[in-house]
Amino acid sequence: MRAVDAVMECLKAEGVDVVFGLPGGANLPTYDAFYDAGIRHVLVRHEAGGGHAAEGYAKATGKVGVAFATSGPGATNVVTPIADAMMDSVPVVFFTGQVRTDLLGTDGFQEADTIGITMPIVKHSFMIQHPLELPRAIHEAFHIARTGRPGPVLIDIPVDLSRADIPYEPASDVSLPGYQPTIEGNQKQIRQAAKALAAAKRPVIYAGGGVINANAAAQLTEFATTDRFPVTCTLMGLGGFPGTHPQWLGMLGMHGTRTANYAMDAADLIVAVGARFDDRITGKLSEFAQHAKFIHIDVDPAEISKNVAAHIPIVGDARHILEKLIVEYRALEADSSRLGDWWKQIDAWRAEYPLRYDDSSDSEIKPQYMVEAIYAATGGDAVIVSDVGQHQMWTAQYYHFDNPRQWINSGGLGTMGFGLPAAMGAQVGRPDAVVCAISGDGSIQMNIQELATCAENKIPVKVFIMNNGYLGMVRQWQELFWDHRYSHVDMGEFPDFVKLAEAYGATGLRFTDKNTLVDDIRAAIATPGPVVVDVRVTREENTYPMIAPGAAARDMVG
Amino acid sequence: MGEPGTKELLSLEELDAAVGLRTGRKHVLSILVENKSGVLTRIAGLFARRGFNIETLTVGPTEDEQIARITLTVDGALHPIDQVTKQLHKLINVLKIRDLEPAATVTRQLALFKIAAEGTARSELLEFCEVFRGHVVDVTKRSVVIEITGAEEKIEAFAQVARPYGLIEMMRTGEIAMGRGRGET
Ligand SMILES: Cc1ncc(C[n+]2csc(CCOP(=O)(O)OP(=O)(O)O)c2C)c(N)n1
Ligand SMILES: [Mg+2]
Numbered sequence: 001m002r003a004v005d006a007v008m009e010c011l012k013a014e015g016v017d018v019v020f021g022l023p024g025g026a027n028l029p030t031y032d033a034f035y036d037a038g039i040r041h042v043l044v045r046h047e048a049g050g051g052h053a054a055e056g057y058a059k060a061t062g063k064v065g066v067a068f069a070t071s072g073p074g075a076t077n078v079v080t081p082i083a084d085a086m087m088d089s090v091p092v093v094f095f096t097g098q099v100r101t102d103l104l105g106t107d108g109f110q111e112a113d114t115i116g117i118t119m120p121i122v123k124h125s126f127m128i129q130h131p132l133e134l135p136r137a138i139h140e141a142f143h144i145a146r147t148g149r150p151g152p153v154l155i156d157i158p159v160d161l162s163r164a165d166i167p168y169e170p171a172s173d174v175s176l177p178g179y180q181p182t183i184e185g186n187q188k189q190i191r192q193a194a195k196a197l198a199a200a201k202r203p204v205i206y207a208g209g210g211v212i213n214a215n216a217a218a219q220l221t222e223f224a225t226t227d228r229f230p231v232t233c234t235l236m237g238l239g240g241f242p243g244t245h246p247q248w249l250g251m252l253g254m255h256g257t258r259t260a261n262y263a264m265d266a267a268d269l270i271v272a273v274g275a276r277f278d279d280r281i282t283g284k285l286s287e288f289a290q291h292a293k294f295i296h297i298d299v300d301p302a303e304i305s306k307n308v309a310a311h312i313p314i315v316g317d318a319r320h321i322l323e324k325l326i327v328e329y330r331a332l333e334a335d336s337s338r339l340g341d342w343w344k345q346i347d348a349w350r351a352e353y354p355l356r357y358d359d360s361s362d363s364e365i366k367p368q369y370m371v372e373a374i375y376a377a378t379g380g381d382a383v384i385v386s387d388v389g390q391h392q393m394w395t396a397q398y399y400h401f402d403n404p405r406q407w408i409n410s411g412g413l414g415t416m417g418f419g420l421p422a423a424m425g426a427q428v429g430r431p432d433a434v435v436c437a438i439s440g441d442g443s444i445q446m447n448i449q450e451l452a453t454c455a456e457n458k459i460p461v462k463v464f465i466m467n468n469g470y471l472g473m474v475r476q477w478q479e480l481f482w483d484h485r486y487s488h489v490d491m492g493e494f495p496d497f498v499k500l501a502e503a504y505g506a507t508g509l510r511f512t513d514k515n516t517l518v519d520d521i522r523a524a525i526a527t528p529g530p531v532v533v534d535v536r537v538t539r540e541e542n543t544y545p546m547i548a549p550g551a552a553a554r555d556m557v558g
Numbered sequence: 559m560g561e562p563g564t565k566e567l568l569s570l571e572e573l574d575a576a577v578g579l580r581t582g583r584k585h586v587l588s589i590l591v592e593n594k595s596g597v598l599t600r601i602a603g604l605f606a607r608r609g610f611n612i613e614t615l616t617v618g619p620t621e622d623e624q625i626a627r628i629t630l631t632v633d634g635a636l637h638p639i640d641q642v643t644k645q646l647h648k649l650i651n652v653l654k655i656r657d658l659e660p661a662a663t664v665t666r667q668l669a670l671f672k673i674a675a676e677g678t679a680r681s682e683l684l685e686f687c688e689v690f691r692g693h694v695v696d697v698t699k700r701s702v703v704i705e706i707t708g709a710e711e712k713i714e715a716f717a718q719v720a721r722p723y724g725l726i727e728m729m730r731t732g733e734i735a736m737g738r739g740r741g742e743t
Contacts, residue, residue, distance in 0.1 A: 302644035
């Protein structure tokens, strides 16, 4: 059998039903195999779109996403999605074509050292040197991508090897002696953690994207409600705990709620679950949560005590650990009333510092209101995919995510251009869900070509562009920290997004009136096929509250 | 948004202060890896990413041909290495890492010295060579080549001694290191 047909068999054995990609010379044989392999292939308009689509698919479904690109420029075009998947621990397998083995290292046509370029931004990569290595490499790649702390894995296949005739035997075993992620947490540590919790007077659960990756949202809620533990999530963790739950404090970090950040600041015990104490969370590290002891649950031992020293580290899968922690904690029959004062304090913060903004007195649409309107129009039920900037933060603040995998965004890398292709991938993975992309007038233009992919393939994503005519987040920093010197952030008036949408075969709409906005959004969502809505919002609105860069969390402004 | 969020000028001293915890000692990392192409690059890349300088490096086969050993030394006085060792563990091809305690470790380097040592100086030098238990591995009228094996300090001591005799060039291998006692390194 041709090696490329073996690749198809491996994909099927891994349960792959859809891939995203774009062909070229170095993966022509692979594309010939796609011709009748019976695997859905979505032809994207740019390989970066394909990579982000595979990420969106993975984040929305929990399955491994797959992207294909040719050698050289095809491969360098997926560098951004690879880095993005690495930062946000997204399981994606990238297949890149490579020049013939006899041309390797000679600057052959469309040669790039893909393995070298991507080495620091992959969980692992395979440079195929013999066609017989392919099946095993593919199975190992999927195994590595999806287990432990998930991440991107790259397989680089020289074109001559992909044309080889090989005997294909399904490889079932993986042999990775250097890779044995810890799953079960240490029972003694878990018991210690339960005891510390039972003694804590001001505990906070701080959950991150690891909870989503570990499919541990139900366990997190159960754990939090074994007692009245207050919960906050990172930008990546939203949906890991219901955003409408009475124990929910809101998101924490740079644009989190005051309540969440103040609670962290005053806590005596912080339980970090699948979170990594990023600088966007801690603010000034030396003043972060100074009164707290830390229980740190993470599948990646390198995260333990990386930024903040853990008193009780527990390495393993969040779901397993939380299940055991629930049992251990219940057995202690801790006295719930000890948390009474803590909740009094939290409720006082909530009353004094709710998320707020000044609404317009006329028909002008405030960006925050736009998100509230989308929340109302979708009943809080849509899969929401955002791009990067102010609109991302407002969406995180004002759309109350009740379920995991309902909120998809680029957190660690902050990749503008992520939104539309990721929404497309999410919609492919969940054809029955309402998938809305909330983007900015800047971000949307970084992968807008994927509208054609959506139109051609009838992928009915609803794109809401929060159009403030600015690279808004940068403008905000220039306003606040650089004396209003607006340097190269005004986007002007082009393009006309309505016409552009129509040219791409999507429905184009423009909303400018807040009074009809909820109904207008409902109508847009009910419109079949892809829809792009240019929502004109207040031009100079700031995202608040905010921990100024380098400041302590308790010194939030706005 | 990337930093900086403030337009304050940053002094060079402030930049210097912003580095992590250092152990203050030399670290000998003994790393067992799968014997595959690209592994050394992955390891070196983790150090490069943090701007760490690898002082010595030795790669060689082990008794198992599927497995190679990389021994490298880094200065813990200059670099906070704890995070790097954790990251090294995450590399799929890395099987085992030991951060060897200097006191519980035998280390060896090999060095070659090419020295002019003409005339009467030569017999004096050869006496030193004897004291250091070195070997003369090449002799011409105008030069001798001496081989010295030993721990880093011994090699440095011999370099001191040799210099006045007209040191032409010196070459040193990286360090290999083995834990003392019965246990495997
Ligand atoms: C690829 C990329 N380039 C630059 C940035 C820096 N950046 C962060 S937010 C932002 C502005 C985004 O503008 P827009 O999409 O209109 O969103 P807004 O902030 O206006 O809501 C920029 C340029 C980035 N995050 N990603
Ligand atoms: Mg904008």
